[in-house]
Amino acid sequence: MKDNIQTNQAAVSVEGVSKKFGAAVVLDDINFSVLEGETLVLLGASGSGKTTILRIIAGLETPDSGRVILHGKDVTELPARARGVGVIFQNYALFPKMTVEGNIGYGLRLRGRPKSDIAEIVNTLIELTHLEEHRRKHPSQLSGGQQQRVAIARALAYNPEVLLFDEPFGALDAQIRTRLRREIRALLREIKVPSIFITHDQEEALELGDRIAVLNQGRLEQIGTPYNVYNKPATEFVATFLGAANLLLGIVNENRFEAEDIFLKIEPDPKIRDGQSVKLVFRPEDVFLRRPENLTQNYQPLVDGIVEEVNFVGAFERVVVRLNISTRPPILVTRPKSETTVFPLEPGVKVPVGLVRFRILPNYTLASERAARVI
Amino acid sequence: MSANLSNIRHTHGLDVVKPLSITTLILVMMPLVLLPLASIFIFGTSSGLRSFWNALTAPEAVFALQLSIVTSFWATVFNVVFGLFAAYVLTKYNFWGRNALIVTISLPTAIPTAVAGFALLLLWGPYGILGRFLDPHGIHLMFTAAAIILANIFVTFPLAFGVIKPVFDTMNQSLEEASATMGATRWQTFWHVTLPSLRGAILSGALLTFARAVGEFGSTILVSGNLAGRTQTAPLYIFAKFNEGQVEAANAIAIVLALFSFLIFSVLFLARDWLEAE
Numbered sequence: 001m002k003d004n005i006q007t008n009q010a011a012v013s014v015e016g017v018s019k020k021f022g023a024a025v026v027l028d029d030i031n032f033s034v035l036e037g038e039t040l041v042l043l044g045a046s047g048s049g050k051t052t053i054l055r056i057i058a059g060l061e062t063p064d065s066g067r068v069i070l071h072g073k074d075v076t077e078l079p080a081r082a083r084g085v086g087v088i089f090q091n092y093a094l095f096p097k098m099t100v101e102g103n104i105g106y107g108l109r110l111r112g113r114p115k116s117d118i119a120e121i122v123n124t125l126i127e128l129t130h131l132e133e134h135r136r137k138h139p140s141q142l143s144g145g146q147q148q149r150v151a152i153a154r155a156l157a158y159n160p161e162v163l164l165f166d167e168p169f170g171a172l173d174a175q176i177r178t179r180l181r182r183e184i185r186a187l188l189r190e191i192k193v194p195s196i197f198i199t200h201d202q203e204e205a206l207e208l209g210d211r212i213a214v215l216n217q218g219r220l221e222q223i224g225t226p227y228n229v230y231n232k233p234a235t236e237f238v239a240t241f242l243g244a245a246n247l248l249l250g251i252v253n254e255n256r257f258e259a260e261d262i263f264l265k266i267e268p269d270p271k272i273r274d275g276q277s278v279k280l281v282f283r284p285e286d287v288f289l290r291r292p293e294n295l296t297q298n299y300q301p302l303v304d305g306i307v308e309e310v311n312f313v314g315a316f317e318r319v320v321v322r323l324n325i326s327t328r329p330p331i332l333v334t335r336p337k338s339e340t341t342v343f344p345l346e347p348g349v350k351v352p353v354g355l356v357r358f359r360i361l362p363n364y365t366l367a368s369e370r371a372a373r374v375i
Numbered sequence: 376m377s378a379n380l381s382n383i384r385h386t387h388g389l390d391v392v393k394p395l396s397i398t399t400l401i402l403v404m405m406p407l408v409l410l411p412l413a414s415i416f417i418f419g420t421s422s423g424l425r426s427f428w429n430a431l432t433a434p435e436a437v438f439a440l441q442l443s444i445v446t447s448f449w450a451t452v453f454n455v456v457f458g459l460f461a462a463y464v465l466t467k468y469n470f471w472g473r474n475a476l477i478v479t480i481s482l483p484t485a486i487p488t489a490v491a492g493f494a495l496l497l498l499w500g501p502y503g504i505l506g507r508f509l510d511p512h513g514i515h516l517m518f519t520a521a522a523i524i525l526a527n528i529f530v531t532f533p534l535a536f537g538v539i540k541p542v543f544d545t546m547n548q549s550l551e552e553a554s555a556t557m558g559a560t561r562w563q564t565f566w567h568v569t570l571p572s573l574r575g576a577i578l579s580g581a582l583l584t585f586a587r588a589v590g591e592f593g594s595t596i597l598v599s600g601n602l603a604g605r606t607q608t609a610p611l612y613i614f615a616k617f618n619e620g621q622v623e624a625a626n627a628i629a630i631v632l633a634l635f636s637f638l639i640f641s642v643l644f645l646a647r648d649w650l651e652a653e
Contacts, residue, residue, distance in 0.1 A: 058552075058556050059555075059556070080552070080555040080556045081555050081556070081557075081558045081559055081560060082558075083556070084558070085556055086556070087552070087553060087556045089549045089552070089553055090549075091547065091549060093547060093549035093550050093552065093553035095550060095553075095554070095567075095568055095571075096550075096572060097571035097572060097574075098571075106554075106557055106567070107557040107558055110557060110558040110559050110563060111558060154557070158557065158558065
């Protein structure tokens with residue numbers, strides 16, 4: 001997976017980075033870049049290697065091969081202290097014996113800046129992060145959100161080359177997470193410092209990232225805008241990790257996807273040849289259980305199915321439908337309120353199943369592995 | 376939690392367990408700890424403050440107190456600095472034999488002090504394993520103040536190490552990493568980030584070491600030679616005067632040592648809270 005941004009215009013470039021811990025391959029030839037002022041989210045499950053990438057960029061870990069370039073300068077061999085990156089650790093790592101001001105000014109004191117300069121910069125950052133009332137407090141007297149703002153201000157004080165966020169919302173509860181996410185998004189837009197976030201939370205990734213890089217077992221599966229990564233997943237992993245996806249096995253024949261009685265017209269793809277085994281990937285919200293009256297969307301009928309389960313889950317309804325083909329695969333469908341009120345469903349009802357959006361991916365895994373599955 | 380625990384009711388009406396257990400505690404502690412300590416003060420001041428003052432200001436008594444304080448001070452300085460270093464190395468680096476080293480460092484806690492003194496004699500004495508090579512050059516470690524410091528170091532080393540090491544163990548590694556990414560050298564990180572978090576542990580370690588060293592008897596009696604006015608520490612002075620039948624002289628120094636311990640422990644409790652408060 002190559003990122004097509006040129007190194008010379010990037011704030012951060014990671015080139016061909018690999019890392020092993022003992023026999024385990026943690027990172028396998030990772031390449032990506034972050035533009036000036038851009039926020040990139042590294043999304044992956046635990047053990048995908050995202051933390052290791054962050055630590056390699058920060059200089060807290062050495063890659064076995066590959067390079068890290070910050071604003072055109074190769075820093076691979078430089079120790080952490082000489083790189084000038086700002087890291088916001090998961091637990092914030094604020095210095096417990098220093099006040100908020102002391103924490104924020106630490107990087108400047110290390111650089112031997114005059115006291116008056118330090119005071120001025122600290123003041124500006126305290127205002128920026130709305131910590132005016134807390135300037136003389138110690139970290140233990142602050143809430144999680146306030147501590148996080150101190151951690152960001154502390155990293156911003158010395159004009160970092162890049163801000164690295166290591167799962168910064170991991171330790172907070174759901175409500176605060178959502179609020180802080182928005183606050184940080186707004187702050188990052190304001191300061192325009194290139195940033196890399198790591199997270200395992202897809203919602204967080206979609207909301208925070210200008211672009212998202214999806215990692216799986218040390219490999220970069222896809223990098224792109226949240227829209228593209230979500231709607232045009234390059235691999236099965238991306239499709240299933242970023243939101244729910246239904247998968248159906250079939251073959252390609254004359255620009256059609258075929259599986260028993262299912263025939264879907266597809267766009268010609270030079271990477272897929274006739275007769276090749278493929279997977280049809282579609283999101284639950286892209287399934288229609290009746291023929292839409294207004295066919296402005298790209299609707300194509302799939303096959304009939306029987307409703308098996310109907311669950312109300314707040315903002316939308318979740319329906320499980322078994323398709324009427326020999327393997328009777330269950331698929332997951334979500335319907336908005338507008339649809340459920342005019343067209344209520346109950347288990348046992350026969351429905352026509354159609355799709356408005358789908359992807360065809362080459363089937364690299366064994367065809368016998370599973371005929372279809374609901375994720 | 377503890378507040379909730381005491382609120383649990385096991386009985387109706389009057390609960391006799393509470394007053395009974397407190398009374399038992401005091402009755403047991405009184406003869407074991409409080410009464411012996413009280414008797415030092417009662418006896419020491421029974422023949423008047425004047426004779427107490429004379430006993431205290433006798434040249435040999437003053438010397439013994441000074442020697443105890445000076446030797447304990449140097450043993451404390453060494454044990455805190457080296458205890459800090461040992462704790463740092465043993466926390467930061469994982470190497471073969473690390474656990475064996477931790478056990479070895481902590482070993483003096485379990486060794487009888489007389490054995491420690493005897494061991495030092497066998498090593499550094501005029502006919503000792505190392506001492507025999509120093510002796511021809513006129514270097515005599517044993518039966519000097521240096522021997523007392525050596526004995527104090529040996530006996531009290533686990534104390535400072537034992538207090539500092541757990542704080543290192545629980546210290547968040549990302550604090551040091553954060554400091555490094557912000558531009559600090561290893562030394563700057565140690566000085567600005569690590570050391571401030573250890574203030575409480577260092578002070579406790581120092582006070583414990585000092586308190587223990589001032590009272591050290593078993594090892595010092597063997598290595599010092601117990602020469603009055605030359606190598607006699609305060610505890611040795613108490614023992615010598617008691618043996619000579621000069622109970623008042625022994626008692627005067629005993630009072631000073633006891634007060635000293637009270638003082639150290641008061642500082643220990645007050646300062647630790649103060650240092651650990653943020």
